[in-house]
Amino acid sequence: MTLFLAFAIFPLYWIIITSLKGQKEIFSLPIQYWPEQVTWINYLGIFQISHFQVYIWNSFLVSLVASAMVVFIAMLGGYVLARFSFKGKRQVMFGFLVTQMIPMFIGMAPLYMMMSKMHILNSLFSLMLIYTVMLIPFCTVIMSGFFQRIPNALEEAAMMDGCSRLSALFRVIVPIMLPGIAATFIFAFVQCWNELIMAVLFIDEESVKTIPVAMNAFIKKYDIEWGAMSAATVLSVIPTMLLFAFCQKYLVEGLTQGAVKG
């Protein structure tokens, strides 16, 4: 287990150390396991040469909005899939599963054309839209798992009291389901936060670039700027790690509800 831990944590250690090294030291042989001189130049660089604060904000906005939309749509869909059995349900489920099998590259060129015709390329909106789409199937199914754990009696009681089904859903069920919702939200958020390929394809201008796109810019023709890249990695991972550490209890509780079906 210790060995595994070393295996799991060493790359992180290595990234952090590299981010604190100067240009010459990163490439010097023999390899240095501790920077001879700790420097913050890489961190300063990513704010001065590129506009990292802008990218962080963009990534944050895209991830937040897309995850919120996903959670909302998945909640409705998941609820219905959990509570009713109807004709076509199997097909819908299978349809969702098949989306997971489609290699991203197969529909990429047509998707780009579509986005181009809709005139939404080069906007954060295009990313919010596509991330929402990419995450709907998985999140809907996870959500439907959560709903299955919640006894039917709760909303029936509410409906007896005169609530409509929708308001029963939001007033009675959603508060109970918060851990599950949080888990789905975090899952979606992290996926959006990392997404690279669509972001490179759809985004043109500096002002709307997200973190992964900006990080890829450190790969140059003859060189990878490891210093800047590592510093950017550290900064980009911090928010998601905080999110994990902060919400891990809910994340696990939430997934418990969704993943295990009796």
Place this chain on the structure above:
Amino acid sequence: MGFRSWISVALQLTMATALLVGCSQPAATPDSAASSGANGVTLKMVESITSPQRTALLKEMLAQFEAKNPGIKVDLISPPFEGADQKITQMLMAKEELDVLEVREFNAKQFSMNGFIENLKPYTDKWQNYDQLTDVAKRRATWVDKTPYYIPNGLYQRVLYYRTDWFNEAGIEVPKTWDELLVAAKKLTDPAKNRYGYSFRGGATGWDYAMITMWAYNGTEVDPDSAFFMKDGRTIFSTPQSLEAMQYYKQLYKEASPKDSVSWGFQEMVQGFVAGSTAMLIQDPDVIDGAKEKMQEGTWATAPIPIGPSGVAQQVVGGPGWGMTSYSKHKEEAWKLIEFLSEPEQSTHFAKKTSTIPVVKSAAEDEFYKTGYFQPFIEMSQQPTKFLDVSRPVDYKGWGAWQSTADKDIQSFLLDQFTAEDLLKKWDQYWTKEKAERK
């Protein structure tokens, strides 16, 4: 409980933002409104060989251009280098709004054939600075169908980088031929010290290095306009010289290069050199920039690339440049921009800052290029019969398919899964067929 209500508030907030942003975003996208600015034109421009530094430089130059041309605004698109050409292709296929683009020597043919880029002849005919371009630059500009489709912004010509300190230590001279290079490389190889003679390129597009070796062995009999063929029409892969070249190539890998280098790409071979693991490297001029940053002054130098037994050395001088989309709505303005960027003064400045070879004749007189690390480039260009510029058969239908398997074939060959004869026979058949089908 406190946390729970916190989440609920956060959720409600995010949903509200979702609705808000979801609705307001389309109106706020710049591209719909941008194409016809209040009293002028907005050009869209995309670069391909991007880096944060190059983008900053380009933006500076664009600001100057805008200051000079008050009616024109330029929006620069700088996709990450990795995948940039992919993205540009995608933009062109979708006819996404774009006016000026950076064309690379390897996609120029595709772009012109699919009608993506504009023939610049009408503009260059009237352009006084066209004759300021060096011969190589002009050849790059007219790479496709002998017609100018783009104006190069810098040349990527390869030279030999070497460790002066190791060479001095071992008491050897800088190699001038491939044979000398192998001798020197073997002498400098000492795996115990993690030192190797040569930074081999076996990874992505490593086939280009195999071609350079084969060309040097076949000499002037190679057809410079389509250098996979000989002047007499056979493929280059059918000659005994090529067999010799490939055997040499394997020897260089096995006896004087790191074993790992069979999968090294551009970044690793440079990294191997600057980290002090390899003694020699054949690469583009932009490596000078990185080497200056990471290596001690006085431990390295540059020299012309080695020549083959035939007495010459050929390479494909890379020359990306500015072109115009065929569907641009603002062609006059787009040309104005290309013209501005290609002015001798501007393009020399751009070349210096991006560490490439300038495309204009006047630069040969520039102190910056006459001395130091750039001197070998000038030396090479002054001996055009010894250092030749050739073309790849990118205008063949089978080019893409060949390219996608060539690295794999060479790697199999280097790893002894394939003999040199088999390799050459395979390629010879492939290109003979390609040529026959083309007629």
Place this chain on the structure above:
Amino acid sequence: MDTQKPIVTMTKQVVPEGKKSFRISKEGRFIFLCLLPAILFVSVFTYYPLVRGIIMSFQNYTLFDLMNIQFIGLDNFVIVLTSPDFPRVAMNSFYWVFFSLVFQLLFGFMLALLMRKKFRGRGIYQAFIFFPWAMSGFLIGLIWRWMFNAQFGVINDLLLKTGLIEAPISFLADGAWAMAAVIIANIWYGVAFFAIMILAALQSIPEELYEAAAMDGAGRIQQFWRVTLPYIMPTMLVTILLRVIWILNFPDIIYAMTNGAPAGSTHIFATYMIDKVIFGQDYGQASAVGVIIVLILMLFTIFYVKATKVEKGGDF
């Protein structure tokens, strides 16, 4: 909450979806409206491009000549399937999925067992374990590629320093090592997902079940086999299915680390497809590979669902 309670479903009025008839009940409309956004988004932005992609796989869609695109029947499929690369790519894909999955599952399981117990700093600890998940696959590939380098990579340096090896291993220069290297990177990346899912399942096991087992005289190991494993089986089966699908379709790490090198020995279907686009410039053949991927996964899923009986009420 009683976890063993069967799912209550309300089967009142069954309405074929999308078919607008005056007999649509209130419930039917509700079902339709709730699913509409999900179905609409997915059909427009996933299935429509997919259909276009499938059409491309029957065309000579190459960048070389976009002006002259025609239907060429099954030619692209024939070229891909008869290519000498194909058996190798298929084998590699199998190794890639199988070994990644087995070790991700194993380590994920161990991690989950470890983290089930509460201890100080568990949250931070978990965050560290899960951090690979927060990076893009491409970046992960690049980092591992750098670390695996034989000349200036840190892994060889560490192995040399600790005396485990005598001479540096050229991980990425040898077919078998390279395959191992990309799989190691993928394991590193994927453990978090398994750990999180299994941990979730473990924590839902009611304590009473263990108590009952203990009363029956079951030891720790027996408890594991009799209580833990059966209880979390459904989660595991679903997670495994999803992971198989995701791993097979995950080119990022291999693309960044080796892009198939050396000599094509690390290509899987997903990277082979990218190769066809970027170097081969042949969208037709690339799409054909993509269609093959979908078909393989569909067959696998049908087989898997049948074999494991994981399907419950149409769930995956």
